[in-house]
Amino acid sequence: MHEAMPPCGLYRTSGAIGAVEGGRLVYFHNHGDPGPGVYLPSHWQSNRAHFSTQGITLPTAEDARLLVPLLPEGFYAVREAFHCCDKQCQRFPERLLVQLGYQASAQALLFVPTLRPDGLHLPAxxxxxxxxxxxxxxxxxxxxxxPAAQGAPPHVEPPHGATTLH
Structure with a gap:
């Protein structure tokens, strides 16, 4: 596979890639061994997908065209108020803090944190x-x-770009 590959990150499959059906949330790794591949979510923790360690290598380089890029999971501010859908079930006001996550179908979900006496709470x-x-x-x-090694205190790092682990 010598063609340029998309960057590593979250994608929705727009068609089948090997055994992965279309319409699925995947993590694409463009420089895996034996080659570029997609990884399915194995579980969710704190509204973030964690991906299987076993991926599926792209059968052909052309299969990369079936990957539709998604915004990274994480925290966002609402820049301009909007409703969730045409039915206007829920309104998200300007400047609201939200957490973006995804279902296995790559459907975007917004979680609205609340401030409690013990700190910020993320809804399930x-x-x-x-x-x-x-x-x-x-x-x-x-x-x-x-997290630090056992016995050592954890340290905090400012994120460099997206907060996606690579």
Whole structure:
């Protein structure tokens, strides 16, 4: 596979890639061994997908065209108020802090954190939003706490670009 590959990150499959059906959330790794491949979610924690360690190598380089890029999971501010969908079930006001996550079908979900006496609380359930709504989101910087070796204190690093582990 000598063709240029898309960057590593979250994607929705628009068609089948090997055994992975279309319409699935995948993590694409463009420089895996034995080659570029997709990884399916294995579980979710704190509204973020964690991906299987076993990926599926792209059968052909042309299969990369079936990957539709998604915004990274993480925290965003609402830049411009919007409703979740045409039915206007839920309104997201300007400047609201939200967490973006995805279902296995790559459906975008917004989670609205609440401030409690013991700190910021992330709800377990989010609201499905139309893909077009995501243009009204602006990423916010949230430092990432990196667990330390046993017995050592953790340290905090500011994120460099997206907060996607690579």
């Amino acid at each position: 359930r989010g609201t499905a939003v139309d893909e077009g709504c995501l243009a009204a989101l602006e990423p916010v910087t949230v430092p990432i706490e990196i």
